[in-house]
Amino acid sequence: MGLISGIFTAPLAPIKGVVWVAEQVHDQAMRELYDPESIQRSLDQVQLDREMGVIDDDEADRREDELLERLIEAKRGGNPHG
Amino acid sequence: MTVTQSPNRYLERPAPSSLADVVEIILDKGLVIDIYVRVSLVGIELLTIDARIVVASVDTYLRFAEAVNRLDLKDDDTSGLPELMGDLTERGAKGKTSGALEGVGEKVSSLLGGGDDDEDDEDSDEDEQKRPPRKRPSSSTRKRSSSSSSRTRKKAES
Amino acid sequence: MPFHVYGVWRADAVLPDGLEGLYDTPVTTVAEDGLAALVSECPETPTARRAELMAHARVLEQVIETETVLPMQFGMCMPDEQTVRHDLLVTYRPRLATQLSQLDGTVQVTVKVVYREDDALREVLHRSPRLVQMRDKLASIPPAAAHFKRADFGQEIAGELERMGSRDGAEILGALAPLALAHAEERLLSPYHILNTAFLVRREERPRFDEAVGKVAQQWQELGTVRYLGPQPPYSFVDLEAGDPAWA
Numbered sequence: 001m002g003l004i005s006g007i008f009t010a011p012l013a014p015i016k017g018v019v020w021v022a023e024q025v026h027d028q029a030m031r032e033l034y035d036p037e038s039i040q041r042s043l044d045q046v047q048l049d050r051e052m053g054v055i056d057d058d059e060a061d062r063r064e065d066e067l068l069e070r071l072i073e074a075k076r077g078g079n080p081h082g
Numbered sequence: 083m084t085v086t087q088s089p090n091r092y093l094e095r096p097a098p099s100s101l102a103d104v105v106e107i108i109l110d111k112g113l114v115i116d117i118y119v120r121v122s123l124v125g126i127e128l129l130t131i132d133a134r135i136v137v138a139s140v141d142t143y144l145r146f147a148e149a150v151n152r153l154d155l156k157d158d159d160t161s162g163l164p165e166l167m168g169d170l171t172e173r174g175a176k177g178k179t180s181g182a183l184e185g186v187g188e189k190v191s192s193l194l195g196g197g198d199d200d201e202d203d204e205d206s207d208e209d210e211q212k213r214p215p216r217k218r219p220s221s222s223t224r225k226r227s228s229s230s231s232s233r234t235r236k237k238a239e240s
Numbered sequence: 241m242p243f244h245v246y247g248v249w250r251a252d253a254v255l256p257d258g259l260e261g262l263y264d265t266p267v268t269t270v271a272e273d274g275l276a277a278l279v280s281e282c283p284e285t286p287t288a289r290r291a292e293l294m295a296h297a298r299v300l301e302q303v304i305e306t307e308t309v310l311p312m313q314f315g316m317c318m319p320d321e322q323t324v325r326h327d328l329l330v331t332y333r334p335r336l337a338t339q340l341s342q343l344d345g346t347v348q349v350t351v352k353v354v355y356r357e358d359d360a361l362r363e364v365l366h367r368s369p370r371l372v373q374m375r376d377k378l379a380s381i382p383p384a385a386a387h388f389k390r391a392d393f394g395q396e397i398a399g400e401l402e403r404m405g406s407r408d409g410a411e412i413l414g415a416l417a418p419l420a421l422a423h424a425e426e427r428l429l430s431p432y433h434i435l436n437t438a439f440l441v442r443r444e445e446r447p448r449f450d451e452a453v454g455k456v457a458q459q460w461q462e463l464g465t466v467r468y469l470g471p472q473p474p475y476s477f478v479d480l481e482a483g484d485p486a487w488a
Contacts, residue, residue, distance in 0.1 A: 041429045043102035050100075064101050065290060072121055072288045075109065101290055103469055104297040106426075107350075111475035112313035113248070115327065119315040121288040143394030150361050150375060150397055 034074040043067050243270070243324055244282040245316040246299050247309040247473060248336050251276040256302060262286075262295045270321050272329040275336055278303065279324060286317045304473045308344050310336060311473035332480050339478055346421060346440050348477065349470030351453055353412060353435040355405065359463050360432060364400045371396060401431050408463070409434040412456050419449050424476040434464070438476035446471070 032038050043064060050060035244262050251271040259267040261280035269276040278299070286292070296314050303309050318324045329336070365372050374393050378386055412435050417423050420439035428436055441449045450468075457466035 037427065037429055040102070040106055043105060044429065047100040047102040061290075068101070068105065068288070068290060068293075071105065071109070076121070099297060099301070099469060101294065103467075104293050107472070107475050108293060108297055108311075108314040110313070112311040112473075113478050113480050114313040114316065115480065118245075118318050118323075118327070119313070120286055120317040121315045143391045143398060145394065146361075146397040146401075147378075147390040147394035149357060150365065150393075153358060153362055153365070 034070065036071060036074050039067050039071045039074065043071075241281050241320065242284060242286070243277075243279040243318050243321065244286060244296075245312045245318060245324065245328070246278040246280075246296060247303070247311045248275055248277050248328070248340070249303075249307055249309040250274065250340055253307040253309070256306075259299060259302060260295075261299045262292045267299055270324045270329070272325045273333065275329050275333065275340075277324050277328055278309070279318075282317055286315070288315065300473045301471070304347055304471055308340060308346070309473050310339055310343070310478045311475050335480055343440070343474050343477065345444075346442055346474065347446065347471035348438050348474045349441055349446075349449065349453075349468065350426075350438045350472065351412075351416065351435060351456075352433070352467040352469075353409070353456070353460060353464055354430075354467070355401075355432040355434060355464040357432060360401060360404070361397065363463060364397060364404060367404070368400055371400060398431060405431065405434040408460070412460070413437060415456060416449070416452055419445065419452055422477060426476065432464075438472075440474060440477050 046055070046060050046063045046067070049055045050057065055063075246261065246267065251269075251274050253276070255267065255269060255278070261267040262282060263280070265280045265282075267278055267280045270279055293314060300309065300311050318327065365375070371393075374396065378389055378393055381389065413423070413425075416437075416439060420441050422440040424438045426436045426438060428434070439449070453466065453468050457468075460466065
């Protein structure tokens, strides 16, 4: 990722609020993307947005399809990004 | 049949179960014999991950504070998440490593397993013990007498 | 020809006419010694797209309207009829028969209650003058300096929200559980989710349960939304692992 790779990782002593370790945060974020609970939350949100008219049916379908694909991948034991 | 309640009304007319409703149940519950579970992927392109957007999701406590701030619709100045992300990208681009996001710091501390701050982020799967027991199915409340406390656990339990 | 399996019921149960399942194929049954599996043909490499998932749920929801059925988890694909008979119906006969008997005349319904974010947070502040003070103090500090304090404040909010949600969830459960035979609490997806519980209800007691859920929805309408699903087959109340299979 262009953003992350441009940052020097220089871990300081882990004092609250002052540490920036790009790799760990990135990996954690990846894990969260393939976390079934997180995906389920997103699916719920899409449904809510659909019901409230925030997004139209086509857009809702598109997002749900992508989330479903990710969920199945997660359940197969994958997080393709490690 | 799905029935959803909207404000100022009793239950609405039934609506079909949504994909979200269905997914939550049928992929996790019901009878299963592991060796016969077979699902193939369909080749839908997975979205490319934008790390900036994703990183914003890791700081839980800050989000609560921001959400409370937003309640005061009069003052519409504030450092909502977009501004936070702006800070992030700016610092990132300049290669600075100090003054990073509060929540991110806490998160990272816990990832590194050290530091003064051992508060674990609520969202982290590893921190399930910190969430109240009500999160998990509580076997004590299941009154089906012959059932053991466990359901058929799927290989997907992660 | 592989079979997608929807569920198991008594062999004398009646299949609705023209019931279609996954891949637009007809749902049929495979019977063995008083039990039957509901199945339909599926490809060698079955898919898990929206269409398949919805079809699986739809078939079961149609069937549960009139008959007791033990639902399979989605994705059960058995290579042939012989495998369905032997590895499912014969192997697990005692457990299947017992559950069919226990669950006869019941359905599952699911109640989910979720706070609306703004309303819940306002309520949290309303109940806690201390937090209002914290927020006001925070507002007077320049944002750059306030980072630490903001996370602390956020954490306090989170804690209060958790307590409030826990109490409200328990109260709702207390109102509904006595009207059901059993309940199973499922995972709560966020601090705003305060109830996600499956209830096992006798068919004839459904109207009473529906009414109680309606009351809950009305009582909590200021703070959140109630989602009420059903009737469903008893997804949360079935399993194959308790007790030994026939061949063990």
